[in-house]
Amino acid sequence: MAVAVRYISTRGGCAPQTFDQVLLTGLAPDGGLFVPTSLPQLKHEEIAAWRDLNYAELALQIVTPFVGESIEQEELKRIIVDSYAAFDHADVAPLTQLGEEEWLLELFHGPTLAFKDFALQVLGRLLDYVLVKTRQRVVILGATSGDTGSAALEGCRHSHNVDIFILHPHQRVSEVQRRQMTSVPGENVYNLALEGNFDDCQRIVKAAFADQSFLPENRQLVAVNSINWARIMMQIVYYFHAALRLGAPERAVSFSVPTGNFGDIYAGYLAKQMGLPIDRLVIATNKNDILHRFISGNDYSVAALNKTYSPSMDILVSSNFERYLFDLFERDGAALAAFMTRFGKEKLSVSEAQWRRVRACFDSASVDDATTCRVIAEVHAQTGILLDPHTAVGVQAARLVERDPTVPMVTLATAHPAKFSEAIAAAGLSAPALPEQLADLFTREERYQVVGNDLAAVTDYIATHC
Numbered sequence: 001m002a003v004a005v006r007y008i009s010t011r012g013g014c015a016p017q018t019f020d021q022v023l024l025t026g027l028a029p030d031g032g033l034f035v036p037t038s039l040p041q042l043k044h045e046e047i048a049a050w051r052d053l054n055y056a057e058l059a060l061q062i063v064t065p066f067v068g069e070s071i072e073q074e075e076l077k078r079i080i081v082d083s084y085a086a087f088d089h090a091d092v093a094p095l096t097q098l099g100e101e102e103w104l105l106e107l108f109h110g111p112t113l114a115f116k117d118f119a120l121q122v123l124g125r126l127l128d129y130v131l132v133k134t135r136q137r138v139v140i141l142g143a144t145s146g147d148t149g150s151a152a153l154e155g156c157r158h159s160h161n162v163d164i165f166i167l168h169p170h171q172r173v174s175e176v177q178r179r180q181m182t183s184v185p186g187e188n189v190y191n192l193a194l195e196g197n198f199d200d201c202q203r204i205v206k207a208a209f210a211d212q213s214f215l216p217e218n219r220q221l222v223a224v225n226s227i228n229w230a231r232i233m234m235q236i237v238y239y240f241h242a243a244l245r246l247g248a249p250e251r252a253v254s255f256s257v258p259t260g261n262f263g264d265i266y267a268g269y270l271a272k273q274m275g276l277p278i279d280r281l282v283i284a285t286n287k288n289d290i291l292h293r294f295i296s297g298n299d300y301s302v303a304a305l306n307k308t309y310s311p312s313m314d315i316l317v318s319s320n321f322e323r324y325l326f327d328l329f330e331r332d333g334a335a336l337a338a339f340m341t342r343f344g345k346e347k348l349s350v351s352e353a354q355w356r357r358v359r360a361c362f363d364s365a366s367v368d369d370a371t372t373c374r375v376i377a378e379v380h381a382q383t384g385i386l387l388d389p390h391t392a393v394g395v396q397a398a399r400l401v402e403r404d405p406t407v408p409m410v411t412l413a414t415a416h417p418a419k420f421s422e423a424i425a426a427a428g429l430s431a432p433a434l435p436e437q438l439a440d441l442f443t444r445e446e447r448y449q450v451v452g453n454d455l456a457a458v459t460d461y462i463a464t465h466c
């Protein structure tokens with residue numbers, strides 16, 4: 001394989017870093033996000049040769065150049081194999097047919113029933129390995145709209161070298177989501193319920209990363225949100241896995257991705273840049289539709305937050321979109337930094353030529369709650385398959401956009417329906433039972449602390465508990 005990838009900031013103000021350096025940070029020091037300096041370019045024959053690999057073998061092939069010399073190959077292999085052994089389906093990410101050239105990619109067979117497990121099972125083990133090697137102890141801090149929190153806690157709680165603090169918006173996550181986080185045992189595990197929305201959580205986390213002087217000496221913050229490059233990297237794999245199963249690279253495939261922070265779909269964009277024949281990438285949003293407004297009308301401005309049946313996508317600002325914008329700005333960090341300083345203060349748009357490039361790659365649609373419930377009911381009546389509300393948004397978006405009917409359209413099924421019983425009930429159906437490993441969830445003891453919507457309240461809590 002080619003030389004190992006290095007990482008630079010989207011704002012242009014940071015020297016190239018190695019994989020383990022970016023693994024142990026969050027945002028780049030200049031406020032940007034880390035992106036690879038270059039992507040591995042895969043030839044048609046190289047992709048075709050991966051057809052018979054199982055999920056873990058494929059993952060190892062894809063991520064090796066991104067990790068480089070940071071982790072020995074045998075260790076990396078062990079980490080990946082162990083991570084996906086915890087999934088409850090032999091194919092890890094099975095495909096299910098929904099209709100004519102219409103597919104679901106089931107990404108909910110991990111321990112916490114959402115796609116976040118694909119990255120966070122690996123991230124926890126990567127951290128463990130690197131921290132033991134360097135004899136460091138770190139503080140993991142993350143904000144969650146629901147699913148990241150439990151997946152991060154599940155992925156990292158066994159690590160002896162971390163204290164993990166997860167902020168969720170108080171009373172704005174589903175009961176299953178809350179219980180999945182607050183019932184995780186462990187001396188090093190802390191849940192904070194913030195009296196605000198997800199964007200408040202995200203803002204406070206960002207501010208804590210920017211000024212870490214509240215921490216004891218020799219400690220640093222590590223990010224588990226999708227600003228952490230390792231998460232994006234692990235999500236590239238299932239695009240290849242699904243496309244290969246459907247006939248790639250001889251054939252193109254399209255994907256519809258229920259989108260919040262733009263992490264998952266950005267991984268799809270990278271797969272395409274690496275040479276996977278992806279035809280369309282559909283950005284599927286709920287009422288919180290900043291990305292849909294941008295794609296459809298070149299309007300990149302913040303609107304008010306809506307609470308919906310798909311809470312993991314109730315997000316005003318999609319932080320990972322900056323990684324895509326970096327490419328759109330021809331990797332000119334200074335130009336992007338200037339653009340991002342204006343963001344949130346005024347209505348932003350890009351040039352006509354840039355906007356055409358965006359639309360050559362992405363489609364988008366916004367789906368409201370009533371439609372989401374209707375799609376859940378209709379798909380269940382027609383196929384017996386029960387969609388979770390995020391997946392339903394994805395399925396509907398795929399049906400709304402114009403597309404080539406001969407190209408398979410794969411919707412990422414991002415969560416198990418048992419996690420979102422409220423939406424299932426609103427669709428007039430009864431929620432499925434929780435899978436066996438979570439059957440006693442409602443009787444487990446919960447531990448969490450409610451905190452005010454205030455940076456100091458959060459950093460004081462961390463400083464006294466880590």
Ligand SMILES: *Cc1c(COP(=O)(O)O)cnc(C)c1O
Pocket residue numbers: 114115116147148226258259260261262263264265312313390414415
């Ligand atoms: C996190 C999440 C999303 C959104 O993913 P992004 O990477 O933030 O775009 C969609 N659906 C579910 C179920 C999620 O947990």
